[in-house]
Amino acid sequence: MIRPTGPLSGTVPIGGAKNSVLKLMAATLLAEGTFVLRNVPDITDVACMADVLRAMGITVDRSGAGEVTIVRPATDDVVTEAPYELVERMRASTAVLGPLVARFGRARVALPGGDDFGSRPIDLHTRALQRLGATVEIRHGYIEASADRLVGARIELEFPSVGATENALMAAVLAKGTTVIDNAAREPEIADLARFLNRMGAKVLGAGSPTIRVEGADELSPVEHAVIPDRIEAATYLAAVAVAGGEITLTGAQPDHLTMLVHKLGEMGMRIAPEGDGLWASAPRRLRAADVVTLPYPGVATDVKPLLLAVLSVADGVGIVSENIFSGRFRYVDELRRMGADITVEGHHAVVRGQACLSGAPVRAHDIRAGAALAVAALRAEGETVIGDAQHIARGYERFDAKLRALGADVVAEG
Numbered sequence: 001m002i003r004p005t006g007p008l009s010g011t012v013p014i015g016g017a018k019n020s021v022l023k024l025m026a027a028t029l030l031a032e033g034t035f036v037l038r039n040v041p042d043i044t045d046v047a048c049m050a051d052v053l054r055a056m057g058i059t060v061d062r063s064g065a066g067e068v069t070i071v072r073p074a075t076d077d078v079v080t081e082a083p084y085e086l087v088e089r090m091r092a093s094t095a096v097l098g099p100l101v102a103r104f105g106r107a108r109v110a111l112p113g114g115d116d117f118g119s120r121p122i123d124l125h126t127r128a129l130q131r132l133g134a135t136v137e138i139r140h141g142y143i144e145a146s147a148d149r150l151v152g153a154r155i156e157l158e159f160p161s162v163g164a165t166e167n168a169l170m171a172a173v174l175a176k177g178t179t180v181i182d183n184a185a186r187e188p189e190i191a192d193l194a195r196f197l198n199r200m201g202a203k204v205l206g207a208g209s210p211t212i213r214v215e216g217a218d219e220l221s222p223v224e225h226a227v228i229p230d231r232i233e234a235a236t237y238l239a240a241v242a243v244a245g246g247e248i249t250l251t252g253a254q255p256d257h258l259t260m261l262v263h264k265l266g267e268m269g270m271r272i273a274p275e276g277d278g279l280w281a282s283a284p285r286r287l288r289a290a291d292v293v294t295l296p297y298p299g300v301a302t303d304v305k306p307l308l309l310a311v312l313s314v315a316d317g318v319g320i321v322s323e324n325i326f327s328g329r330f331r332y333v334d335e336l337r338r339m340g341a342d343i344t345v346e347g348h349h350a351v352v353r354g355q356a357c358l359s360g361a362p363v364r365a366h367d368i369r370a371g372a373a374l375a376v377a378a379l380r381a382e383g384e385t386v387i388g389d390a391q392h393i394a395r396g397y398e399r400f401d402a403k404l405r406a407l408g409a410d411v412v413a414e415g
């Protein structure tokens with residue numbers, strides 16, 4: 001439940017990146033022994049990935065603050081299956097596919113099924129594994145993959161898919177010989193995964209660029225690693241100050257990972273600058289509307305699109321947001337409209353006519369970013385906004401309500 005309070009002010013710490021830690025957890029399948037991950041956010045998707053690993057016979061201990069200790073037992077004690085009940089809860093569970101085939105020679109991973117984002121196939125993941133010599137079959141709703149030992153190959157991705165790049169990378173590190181992944185995704189989370197793998201003894205070059213080269217290793221070892229900061233969490237608090245006005249500091253945010261968004265918000269009238277180990281941001285007056293296009297990294301991330309729609313809903317003028325990653329992902333628009341936002345969707349474009357103020361209403365969060373965007377919009381919505389299914393927000397945001405309260409927002413979370 002959120003009521004507007006005017007300009008925000010204060011400091012918020014940015015936690016570890018959800019979309020990095022989930023893949024690092026999957027990558028621990030690649031070596032026997034004890035791993036320690038630091039700067040791990042306390043979010044339900046991490047709990048879900050912990051359940052996926054536990055179902056495979058792996059020990060996951062989350063008792064240390066911001067720390068996860070993972071003990072991968074000997075090969076014979078690992079169950080090489082990710083069941084539907086867990087994959088359905090969280091799509092990112094499919095990240096175990098590559099490491100399982102590479103390390104154990106077999107994997108049985110449920111197909112994730114649909115969501116609100118439009119069609120989300122995983123054909124690029126399975127084709128990459130086939131290129132490395134795996135046999136892949138889809139049976140009874142499961143991907144069944146096997147290989148005696150994967151063999152390095154050239155993998156040309158049709159689209160720079162984040163998940164396919166990661167699965168290909170985690171498979172290639174134990175393949176025999178050299179793998180080159182062309183048109184690879186360049187997201188900072190991929191570079192973090194490569195750093196983690198290299199620390200384990202892998203030889204990965206070029207991660208973060210469109211061409212990744214991997215020299216396969218025979219064996220890898222467990223390591224300790226600190227997760228990079230969550231750029232989408234940082235973007236969320238930037239959007240909050242863009243909507244509510246004010247001046248905030250985000251400690252631990254990595255400005256280099258937010259270049260395009262910072263540029264776009266600057267064009268709209270925000271002032272954002274690196275400060276200490278993070279970012280300082282101020283929105284001294286109502287922002288001007290601007291057009292935004294989502295693109296693979298380093299473009300503006302599709303994950304910030306719902307937040308940008310919230311920002312444009314109260315900006316001065318008309319802005320067009322064009323989506324280039326997912327075919328759907330507009331369901332929350334109806335929820336924003338319930339709050340008085342003027343948004344028209346034409347194919348993959350959303351035309352947003354800014355209002356001086358929105359109007360608080362009961363709304364529903366259908367996914368993580370949609371939930372965060374509704375909360376951000378509520379900061380300039382007269383009266384009270386009650387977000388149903390707000391548990392989606394906790395999948396990707398640690399202490400979301402408390403962090404907003406630290407900036408002066410009036411937020412009450414129940415349940």
Ligand code: EPU
Nearest residue numbers: 019092119120121122123124125161162163164325326368
């Ligand atoms: N695609 C295919 N075939 C594939 C894989 C992807 O056609 O085999 C298409 C998708 O349909 C989509 C595009 O490629 O149109 C991009 O999908 P991508 O594989 O890059 O996305 P993802 O790996 O499934 C990750 C993040 C998402 C984020 C996207 C895009 C994780 C756990 N998820 O998903 O984050 O939106 O990259 O940047 O890393 C979130 O955090 O809320 C979230 C949804």
